[in-house]
Amino acid sequence: MTEPFATIFHVSDIHIGESGVTVKDLEKAINLIEETAANSPSPLLLVTGDLTTEGLREEYEGAASVLNEVSIPKVLIPGNHDERNYGSVIFEEFFGDRFKTYESEYLAIFAADSAEPDNDAGHVGRVKYNEIRDFFNQAKNKVKVFALHHHLIAVPHTGREHNVVEDAGDVLGVLNNSGCSLVLNGHRHVPWMWQLGEMVLYNTGTLLSRRVRGAMTQLHTEISISEDQVRFILRYKDGSERLFTQSRLRI
Numbered sequence: 001m002t003e004p005f006a007t008i009f010h011v012s013d014i015h016i017g018e019s020g021v022t023v024k025d026l027e028k029a030i031n032l033i034e035e036t037a038a039n040s041p042s043p044l045l046l047v048t049g050d051l052t053t054e055g056l057r058e059e060y061e062g063a064a065s066v067l068n069e070v071s072i073p074k075v076l077i078p079g080n081h082d083e084r085n086y087g088s089v090i091f092e093e094f095f096g097d098r099f100k101t102y103e104s105e106y107l108a109i110f111a112a113d114s115a116e117p118d119n120d121a122g123h124v125g126r127v128k129y130n131e132i133r134d135f136f137n138q139a140k141n142k143v144k145v146f147a148l149h150h151h152l153i154a155v156p157h158t159g160r161e162h163n164v165v166e167d168a169g170d171v172l173g174v175l176n177n178s179g180c181s182l183v184l185n186g187h188r189h190v191p192w193m194w195q196l197g198e199m200v201l202y203n204t205g206t207l208l209s210r211r212v213r214g215a216m217t218q219l220h221t222e223i224s225i226s227e228d229q230v231r232f233i234l235r236y237k238d239g240s241e242r243l244f245t246q247s248r249l250r251i
């Protein structure tokens with residue numbers, strides 16, 4: 001394996017506001033990420049939604065008090081829980097646009113808000129397809145990453161699906177034809193990877209929610225990217241870690 005050149009700390013489904021989930025827990029998790037990031041190439045924090053549980057101001061305030069103090073570059077987008085009670089407006093107040101792009105020497109990330117007010121189903125929308133294509137086309141030799149909250153392909157062992165992205169087929173088509181290398185999302189609260197053609201799709205687990213499934217526990221994922229490989233390292237709430245899986249990556 002060649003030397004890694006970029007690291008994405010993928011956090012999702014924090015769920016501040018859920019009983020037992022505290023701002024202190026979030027602070028601890030972010031401190032751990034900052035410590036690891038100090039020895040990682042080009043670190044970035046990516047948060048793929050469900051920062052809150054009901055999209056309420058007090059929940060946003062708790063999340064923002066930690067996430068807006070992070071010392072490494074960050075990209076945050078909302079999830080379905082954040083848009084409950086019209087929380088999208090409060091998201092924008094604390095974290096800026098609900099759609100974001102980020103570029104470094106090595107990465108080009110298009111992060112989309114796949115949530116809608118008071119609707120748990122996911123949706124990207126036709127109006128965004130050309131924007132996604134144009135962004136990835138100009139990114140040339142960078143690793144092209146598409147981030148969203150909802151999953152584009154169902155995840156095993158997570159129950160019956162009622163809320164995948166409604167235009168998942170079209171979004172997958174746009175991403176595949178635009179040279180997208182990596183799709184990153186949360187929402188199902190357990191880690192899982194699918195390989196689809198030349199794309200790798202990764203669903204990270206929940207950072208703090210008690211709603212983990214089966215034998216899983218709370219975690220975030222360290223995604224280590226090198227020229228010929230992407231590695232997904234699970235970092236659990238108790239500080240332990242394990243290599244989940246790895247794959248080739250098109251660049």
Ligand SMILES: [Fe+2]
Pocket residue numbers: 013015050079081187188189
């Ligand atoms: Fe969630």
Ligand SMILES: [Fe+2]
Pocket residue numbers: 050079080081149186187188
């Ligand atoms: Fe969700």
